Amino acid sequence: MRAEHPLLSVIVPAFNGIRVLPRALDALVASDLPRACWELIVVDDGSTDDTAALASGWADLVIRIPGAPHGPGYARNRGVEAARGEVVVFVDADVVVHPDTLRRIAWVFARDPDLGALFGSYDDRPPAPGVVSRYRNLLHHWHHQQNPGEAETFWAGCGAVRRRVFLDAGKFDEWHYRRPSIEDIELGHRVALIGKRIVLRPEIQCAHLKQWSLWNVVRTDVKDRGIPWMRLLLQEGKLGQRRSLNLKPIEKINTAMVGLAVLAVLLTVALLDPRFLLVAGAAVAFVGATNLPFYRFLARAGGPGFALASFPIHLLYYVLNGICASGGWVAHHVMGEPMPEAAVQAYAEVGVRRWPPVPARAPIGAWAPR
Numbered sequence: 001m002r003a004e005h006p007l008l009s010v011i012v013p014a015f016n017g018i019r020v021l022p023r024a025l026d027a028l029v030a031s032d033l034p035r036a037c038w039e040l041i042v043v044d045d046g047s048t049d050d051t052a053a054l055a056s057g058w059a060d061l062v063i064r065i066p067g068a069p070h071g072p073g074y075a076r077n078r079g080v081e082a083a084r085g086e087v088v089v090f091v092d093a094d095v096v097v098h099p100d101t102l103r104r105i106a107w108v109f110a111r112d113p114d115l116g117a118l119f120g121s122y123d124d125r126p127p128a129p130g131v132v133s134r135y136r137n138l139l140h141h142w143h144h145q146q147n148p149g150e151a152e153t154f155w156a157g158c159g160a161v162r163r164r165v166f167l168d169a170g171k172f173d174e175w176h177y178r179r180p181s182i183e184d185i186e187l188g189h190r191v192a193l194i195g196k197r198i199v200l201r202p203e204i205q206c207a208h209l210k211q212w213s214l215w216n217v218v219r220t221d222v223k224d225r226g227i228p229w230m231r232l233l234l235q236e237g238k239l240g241q242r243r244s245l246n247l248k249p250i251e252k253i254n255t256a257m258v259g260l261a262v263l264a265v266l267l268t269v270a271l272l273d274p275r276f277l278l279v280a281g282a283a284v285a286f287v288g289a290t291n292l293p294f295y296r297f298l299a300r301a302g303g304p305g306f307a308l309a310s311f312p313i314h315l316l317y318y319v320l321n322g323i324c325a326s327g328g329w330v331a332h333h334v335m336g337e338p339m340p341e342a343a344v345q346a347y348a349e350v351g352v353r354r355w356p357p358v359p360a361r362a363p364i365g366a367w368a369p370r
Contacts, residue, residue: 116196230328
């Protein structure tokens with residue numbers, strides 16, 4: 001392995017990352033994979049603080065994108081353009097990898113030459129305090145620990161893809177995703193579309209530093225993740241064909257049951273008929289029963305009190321799933337395909353070349369109904 005041809009190129013997109021970057025970059029540098037095997041590229045996406053100067057103390061290369069932020073997909077693409085490694089590893093600026101994370105990634109790709117991409121999992125020791133933050137990160141950990149192996153999606157918080165596969169798939173879609181959204185999920189769909197395998201390796205782990213609030217959960221799940229994901233599935237014509245993570249059949253059933261409970265409570269208030277509360281109680285009990293292994297896991301991680309406090313947040317999770325499903329359906333049929341800003345579209349249509357580049361869209365075929 002020569003320094004000019006590293007095996008891995010680790011790309012960290014950052015926007016105003018002064019608070020979290022030192023921990024993230026310290027963890028990467030402390031990796032037990034020899035430093036000659038990988039390079040570190042930090043992409044400063046229009047930060048207004050000293051992110052670029054700070055990152056220069058760790059990174060082999062810092063790319064600074066001037067102007068307003070373009071989003072993590074855009075920033076990651078710029079990093080890949082400068083990368084020299086055979087495999088590009090994406091790590092978010094608020095993610096702390098374990099010492100063996102990079103070594104495990106390199107080992108999996110070396111053992112499986114036909115593998116296109118992989119992603120890992122948050123660990124079960126989230127550092128951010130508070131019930132909401134711990135629940136949120138442990139929910140992510142639980143889903144990924146329960147679904148190892150072949151995947152139909154991708155996660156760029158701690159994920160890796162062969163550089164050739166990444167380019168063949170068309171890179172991240174900068175056109176549709178100007179802010180953190182489902183740009184990684186959509187990329188995973190295109191990687192699978194060109195016939196390349198993606199695997200979820202839950203033993204490849206990291207910690208998430210983000211401090212969550214209920215408002216952040218609602219905003220992220222509805223605006224940034226859920227509704228765009230539903231629109232993507234409808235545009236692909238594959239709504240009923242996805243079987244991974246929170247699209248598994250039992251998750252859809254639980255979403256419907258919580259929706260039924262909400263409806264029953266509303267009818268109780270509107271009709272002053274307490275019998276509807278029996279329906280609501282039965283629906284909630286069903287959700288609790290089907291999620292008992294998850295609640296036991298929460299109790300082991302944070303105690304019975306934490307598990308009990310997480311239960312209403314978990315019900316909110318299903319409420320948001322229902323809102324996203326209906327909101328995405330309405331947006332798809334009323335608004336159609338998401339469109340970029342008019343200036344971006346105009347620049348792209350005339351083929352303007354400049355720095356920073358005009359945001360590019362994914363291959364049109366990935367958005368066409370199937």
